[in-house]
Amino acid sequence: MTPALSIRHLRKVYKSGTVAVDDLSLEIAPGDFFGFLGPNGAGKSTTIHCVTGIATITSGTVEIFGIDAVKNYREARRHIGLSPQEFNIDTFANCIQILDWMGGYFGMSKADRKARADMLIQKFDLVPHAKKQFRELSGGLKRRVVLARALIHDPDLLILDEPTAGVDVELRRDLWRYLQELNAEGKTILLTSHYLEEVERLCRNIAVVAKGRIVQNGPKAEYLTEPGGLETAYLRATGATPEHIAAGAGR
């Protein structure tokens, strides 16, 4: 079966000479809910940026459902929806415009954009805020808009880069439920998060990245066999100090 996402020997070196991603290889099966963990600066967001076209690739290949993301980037991008870690939005635009424009970039007809945007605005409880400028919204509402934007063109592969950062518990739980629904419908989801309980609850497979390389990759069950569960396994994989690991295991 063609993987939803296949990354082979990806390397990304910034102009400054910083090696952000180094020989990273990864495969995500269609329909998977995949956790992508790592400490700050490990290369998670850079990897996502290389996959989605925000960053150029120094070497290696990326394929989305078998489509080369560099050579055939237009076709590959039709399959991806991205919710980035940092807000990348015209902050003076309102929610309706943000969704409408994103749908437009993906070539959706006016009627399709309207129907889809209405559904997402309803789904994410954005109806009272639909005509407010993005800059007027609270942090949690902004997250919802960014998520709705990622879903406007009904992508097959949803990439969520810390989607619940700064989000209250209630919304986080709503979001979890919605993501599980999407996954049950067959959408492939790649999730990065610093909330390990979130990853443990949602993901079936998990990869841990440190210093630009994959240091552990496998089913969630493999991580949970460790005393201290996912947290200890994660700390061990990322090279945390024995004190940190012991603190995690004893919790």
Next chain:
Amino acid sequence: MTVNWVGLWTIIRREMSRLMRVPIQAFVAPWISALLFIFIFGYVVGGRISTIGGHRYLEFVLPGVVMLNVVNAAFLQSTSQVYFSRFLRYVEETLVSPLSYAEMIAGVLVPVIIRSVVTAVGILIIAALFGASSVQGIGEFIFWVVGVSAVFGLLGNIIGLWAKNFEQLTILNVFFITPLSFVGGVFNTIQMLPPWLRWMAWANPFFYFINGLRHSMIGFTEAPEALGIGVTLILAVLMFGLVLRLYSTGFGLRE
């Protein structure tokens, strides 16, 4: 490869929406500036100047005033469109979408041309109040407004990609565009210049732009039309090639 027309139209819609948030800055300011130029240089001072090539001074100056504002409108529109999309990072919306580089560049150029044409038409209407609006060759007039807008829209695109801060956006305007446009024949003919300075006019692309527009409006010319058209087309093609190259390498756009 098919054109993503909806995507292209969406970039244009988004930018027109952004433009309409600042109508005074985008349109009213250049119209007032042009009104002052027309009033002072054309009406007050011009009344004391004899005709040039059989034309009143106001009629002679007007094409230059139009061209100054077309150049400024085009350059400001593209630099702000490209730079703000980088500064607020919403350029990433287009980078992750199925849009080609040519579509992204066209999405910059179409609003540039719209803003320039609206600016030019507004100035013509103002000039008509002073009895000075005439366009002898409408096709030629459109060529010069659209062609020069495209050249400066592409140049502004390059600056918008290159700039690291707001000050860098204005460098080219302050040190290159404004000085060259003022010495490019807005207020005078080449013959009025000292002989040792005339070669500079021939080496100044603004001279061809202003001269071409002047020919389209009042029929007065100091250079072969084909030369001016050639210079403009060559600049537009070279700039487009350079911008396309910058987009395809991700310069200023991708990490």
